[in-house]
Amino acid sequence: MNAVTQVSEAVRTAEAVRTAEAVPGGAAVEDLLAAVRGGRTPQIPALVAALDQTQRRECLPALKALRKELRDEWSKEALASKGALLLAGAGCHTGPAGAATWLGARDFTSREWAKHPALAQLVAAQPVEWQIEVATRLADRPAPGWGWPLYPVIEAVVRRTGCAVPQNEAFVREWVERKRQGSGPRLTLVELLRADSFTPVLLPRVFELADIGGAMSLRFSPRPGDALTEAIAELAAAGELDRADLIDRCLARLLRGGKPADQRFFLDVLRALAPTPQEYAARVRDVLPLLDGLSVVAGHAQDVLAGLDEAGLIEPEALVEASAVVLFRAEKKLVRAQLGWLERAARRTPGRSGPVVLAAAEAFGHPDQALQERALNVVARHLRAAGEAVLPELRLAAEALNPAHHRRAGELFGAPVGDGDGDGDDPDTGWNELLPPAPQPLPLGPPIASAAELAQELSALLAADEPEPAVFERVLDGLVRQAHRDRAALAEALEPVRRVHPWDGVGRWHDCGPRDVLYVAAAVAGETPPRRVRDFLGGKGRSPLRGQNNTAQGTVLAARLEEAAWQVTADQPPYLLATPTDTTGALDPGTLVERLAGYQTAGVTPGRADLCAALLRVGPRADAGVLRAAEALTSPSGRWAAQWLRTGGLPDQPSDRVLFAPGRGSKHGHHYEERWWEDVRRVAVAQPGIGAGPKGPDGERLAPEFRALLEGTEPSVARVRTVANWIWRPTAHWAAMLPWHREELAARWLDHFAAGADRDERDAGRLLPTLAEAGGPAGLALHLALAYGLGARHVDDRTSAVDALLVLAARGDLDGAQLGRELGALVDCGAVKPNRLAASLTLAAGTGAYGTVWSVLGPALPVLLGGEGTSARGLGDLLALAADCARRTGARGPVAEVTATAEQGGSSRLVKEARALRDALAG
Numbered sequence: 052m053n054a055v056t057q058v059s060e061a062v063r064t065a066e067a068v069r070t071a072e073a074v075p076g077g078a079a080v081e082d083l084l085a086a087v088r089g090g091r092t093p094q095i096p097a098l099v100a101a102l103d104q105t106q107r108r109e110c111l112p113a114l115k116a117l118r119k120e121l122r123d124e125w126s127k128e129a130l131a132s133k134g135a136l137l138l139a140g141a142g143c144h145t146g147p148a149g150a151a152t153w154l155g156a157r158d159f160t161s162r163e164w165a166k167h168p169a170l171a172q173l174v175a176a177q178p179v180e181w182q183i184e185v186a187t188r189l190a191d192r193p194a195p196g197w198g199w200p201l202y203p204v205i206e207a208v209v210r211r212t213g214c215a216v217p218q219n220e221a222f223v224r225e226w227v228e229r230k231r232q233g234s235g236p237r238l239t240l241v242e243l244l245r246a247d248s249f250t251p252v253l254l255p256r257v258f259e260l261a262d263i264g265g266a267m268s269l270r271f272s273p274r275p276g277d278a279l280t281e282a283i284a285e286l287a288a289a290g291e292l293d294r295a296d297l298i299d300r301c302l303a304r305l306l307r308g309g310k311p312a313d314q315r316f317f318l319d320v321l322r323a324l325a326p327t328p329q330e331y332a333a334r335v336r337d338v339l340p341l342l343d344g345l346s347v348v349a350g351h352a353q354d355v356l357a358g359l360d361e362a363g364l365i366e367p368e369a370l371v372e373a374s375a376v377v378l379f380r381a382e383k384k385l386v387r388a389q390l391g392w393l394e395r396a397a398r399r400t401p402g403r404s405g406p407v408v409l410a411a412a413e414a415f416g417h418p419d420q421a422l423q424e425r426a427l428n429v430v431a432r433h434l435r436a437a438g439e440a441v442l443p444e445l446r447l448a449a450e451a452l453n454p455a456h457h458r459r460a461g462e463l464f465g466a467p468v469g470d471g472d473g474d475g476d477d478p479d480t481g482w483n484e485l486l487p488p489a490p491q492p493l494p495l496g497p498p499i500a501s502a503a504e505l506a507q508e509l510s511a512l513l514a515a516d517e518p519e520p521a522v523f524e525r526v527l528d529g530l531v532r533q534a535h536r537d538r539a540a541l542a543e544a545l546e547p548v549r550r551v552h553p554w555d556g557v558g559r560w561h562d563c564g565p566r567d568v569l570y571v572a573a574a575v576a577g578e579t580p581p582r583r584v585r586d587f588l589g590g591k592g593r594s595p596l597r598g599q600n601n602t603a604q605g606t607v608l609a610a611r612l613e614e615a616a617w618q619v620t621a622d623q624p625p626y627l628l629a630t631p632t633d634t635t636g637a638l639d640p641g642t643l644v645e646r647l648a649g650y651q652t653a654g655v656t657p658g659r660a661d662l663c664a665a666l667l668r669v670g671p672r673a674d675a676g677v678l679r680a681a682e683a684l685t686s687p688s689g690r691w692a693a694q695w696l697r698t699g700g701l702p703d704q705p706s707d708r709v710l711f712a713p714g715r716g717s718k719h720g721h722h723y724e725e726r727w728w729e730d731v732r733r734v735a736v737a738q739p740g741i742g743a744g745p746k747g748p749d750g751e752r753l754a755p756e757f758r759a760l761l762e763g764t765e766p767s768v769a770r771v772r773t774v775a776n777w778i779w780r781p782t783a784h785w786a787a788m789l790p791w792h793r794e795e796l797a798a799r800w801l802d803h804f805a806a807g808a809d810r811d812e813r814d815a816g817r818l819l820p821t822l823a824e825a826g827g828p829a830g831l832a833l834h835l836a837l838a839y840g841l842g843a844r845h846v847d848d849r850t851s852a853v854d855a856l857l858v859l860a861a862r863g864d865l866d867g868a869q870l871g872r873e874l875g876a877l878v879d880c881g882a883v884k885p886n887r888l889a890a891s892l893t894l895a896a897g898t899g900a901y902g903t904v905w906s907v908l909g910p911a912l913p914v915l916l917g918g919e920g921t922s923a924r925g926l927g928d929l930l931a932l933a934a935d936c937a938r939r940t941g942a943r944g945p946v947a948e949v950t951a952t953a954e955q956g957g958s959s960r961l962v963k964e965a966r967a968l969r970d971a972l973a974g
Contacts, residue, residue: 083098087136087139088117090128090131092138092164117132133164137165138167142177155188175207182212189201223257227267240279254283262310267316280320280323297320298334301320302337302338303337305317314345318348322351328362332364335365342373349382350384350388367400367403370393383422386417387422393407394432397429397436401436404437408433408437423452423453427463445463449468454935455938455971482939484902485899490861492635495521495630498529499525499532501533510548518566520634520786531619531627549572554572562602567596567608567612568612571612596609608784613660614660624655635790638665640669644680646665647684663756666700667789669700669791671791687751691749694746704763706738706835707738708835709735732882734835734880782818790825791827796825801835803815807840807845811845812844816845817848817851819836823855823864838870838873842891849890871907871909885915886925886928888925889925892929893928905933908932912949916965927961930964933968949972
């Protein structure tokens with residue numbers, strides 16, 4: 052024990068002695084306090100029992116003081132003392148309310164002290180009424196998500212005293228979880244539940260819990276009866292649980308909805324209970340709404356209702372109600388099954404043909420053309436039995452059919468459908484493409500006017516899941532502006548925000564991001580990092596903003612924040628140069644020249660990072676008036692800006708196509724090692740890099756951080772990625788750094804877009820609309836990124852890719868032929884699955900952009916149908932969509948690969964759709 056520890060222990064002992072001397076019965080109290088400080092937990096119950104009621108109450112102030120003292124201590128000795136303190140405080144609270152509050156405090160329940168056998172011994176020694184009320188109060192408290200150390204104490208009290216079993220959510224969850232745990236030889240789950248008196252009370256409550264299905268679906272062992280579904284069914288069959296009540300609870304739980312894991316678990320329970328047809332028939336009004344639920348739940352409900360209908364146990368109207376729900380679902384399997392149910396019902400009872408054909412007509416509006424045809428076949432087979440009374444409604448419903456079916460529907464229903472010729476083409480006006488209006492960038496808005504307004508915007512930025520670039524830029528500029536006006540007032544206005552959101556450095560595993568603007572706010576208040584800001588800028592120390600996992604973009608942002616932090620404490624310029632003028636991050640050249648003129652008049656030298664960021668944001672074209680104003684600037688920064696604007700700024704870099712296959716070793720003399728995607732084939736790009744941009748008249752170049760941002764890619768960003776994949780996540784802030792160079796951004800982000808397709812990663816697609824709305828050429832890299840996005844694994848990413856596709860088309864920037872060729876190549880090498888691509892392009896066509904989709908599919912078809920590695924799954928859907936687009940837009944002209952596929956033998960979906968497309972292209 053060192054000297055400091057000895058002095059501290061002596062002071063604590065003296066305090067304990069003084070406290071004990073002030074309390075009657077001081078020797079006993081002193082023994083209790085000494086045991087607590089020494090962490091002698093097993094001795095606590097006996098020491099508490101030696102005190103009378105008065106002595107226990109008078110011990111509480113000393114125990115509370117000790118608790119406060121130990122709150123921030125985490126040494127081995129302190130942890131032992133806290134465990135003993137938990138018991139002593141509980142025993143000295145003679146009132147059950149105070150004891151429950153003490154035991155349930157988070158600083159105690161966050162550890163395992165409550166599991167010590169001595170606590171159960173101490174509680175069992177208290178009066179029965181005290182035990183019951185303490186257990187009841189503890190059971191009503193929310194339990195922590197990592198386990199509940201107090202559960203054994205509560206359970207022991209309930210079993211010992213015979214009081215009412217707690218039924219709150221925390222208690223039920225812990226009870227059922229403990230039944231599933233164990234090690235070594237043990238009873239099966241059903242045997243444990245049968246032997247437990249809590250089971251009839253608590254097991255039905257499981258059906259009311261949310262987010263429990265995943266854990267409850269796990270089996271403890273392969274033995275029969277060791278799965279919860281099996282155990283519930285066996286107890287119900289034996290009459291130990293109310294079977295009818297469990298069926299009702301299952302249906303109610305499924306009707307309530309919830310996460311898929313929950314739905315699947317309770318569906319498994321329902322299947323294990325195996326309700327009879329009569330039991331289901333009595334609950335048909337609870338089964339029908341399940342058709343609108345999770346796909347697997349809807350499928351089960353459909354099977355049950357179809358069986359009840361065939362057995363004559365439900366009213367015929369139930370079939371019509373079910374069809375009205377199912378035929379609008381996207382799942383083809385469910386729609387096909389529903390049409391089959393309708394077919395069987397009409398065959399079994401011809402008198403039901405009228406309602407059957409009208410119900411089948413609900414599928415005329417289904418997005419899948421094959422299902423429309425199937426529904427039309429059902430109607431055709433039973434139209435005679437249905438009679439002429441149904442024709443008016445069928446003619447109206449047929450207007451929703453794809454134009455490919457208009458002619459046949461017109462023949463069946465005795466009146467023209469649509470334009471009557473089956474091609475969907477307006478003979479007078481031709482095809483009218485429906486595209487969204489081309490988006491226009493929104494102005495950033497006026498600067499923040501006051502310190503109070505700045506505090507509000509900073510708080511909103513910190514509260515957002517992903518702050519918008521415009522908000523960040525306004526806040527950063529506002530910090531510099533308001534510090535220039537009145538730094539003390541700004542520091543006072545920011546204090547409430549900084550108390551809620553203190554800046555404690557960039558996390559070790561995090562890139563520097565927008566929320567690190569708090570670094571500048573801390574500098575405003577005079578709270579600098581361990582070294583002075585100027586030391587970081589001068590290279591004398593490592594900036595806390597530049598962690599080991601910083602990306603090139605994060606380093607650029609760190610440079611800007613470091614410079615702003617220095618400026619608010621020293622130079623205090625009136626504003627920043629790099630603040631964009633619109634929400635894409637672009638900076639109007641005229642505005643930059645005006646800002647530089649203001650700096651020159653005030654005699655202020657711009658920050659280097661601020662000036663570099665501003666130059667990267669100005670557009671490539673400045674009008675003659677702006678150039679004349681720039682040439683009039685005499686400061687070094689003004690001359691550099693004038694040179695930059697006159698030469699057009701950063702040059703655009705075209706991308707070269709590279710096919711990367713597994714086992715590839717080198718390209719252009721470079722050796723690539725440890726590819727994280729070596730087991731997949733990809734189409735990638737290579738870029739030589741933008742370099743440092745035009746050299747200024749005084750030899751100026753972009754700062755090193757900004758030059759790193761513009762490095763080339765060979766064949767893609769994987770070569771220069773230095774951080775873990777789960778850290779590397781592009782954001783809209785990165786796009787705002789180069790708002791006129793979306794092709795270069797797409798090249799650097801390409802691996803991430805590709806991973807969304809061939810690695811099933813998530814969230815990259817959401818950045819595609821940002822790139823589509825940015826400036827600069829739309830070349831190979833951008834179209835390739837869009838192609839990967841259209842084939843992404845997750846629906847949200849594919850939807851974002853469709854948005855980007857429509858934006859590019861609306862702006863006139865889409866090269867449909869190039870996109871189609873790249874899509875064909877990606878499908879051929881297996882990086883994109885045809886069924887995912889079909890889903891994306893069908894969504895795009897459904898907005899009215901059939902011409903745009905055909906411009907992509909037409910060039911893709913030769914590769915899709917002629918490629919060696921192309922999977923047939925999903926090609927039928929693509930050909931059906933292509934035929935639909937060709938009919939609607941009047942596209943003509945044979946495609947050799949389509950004709951060759953159509954002439955193949957057999958009646959597969961692929962061949963059938965190829966024939967339909969061939970005929971559509973032939974007019």
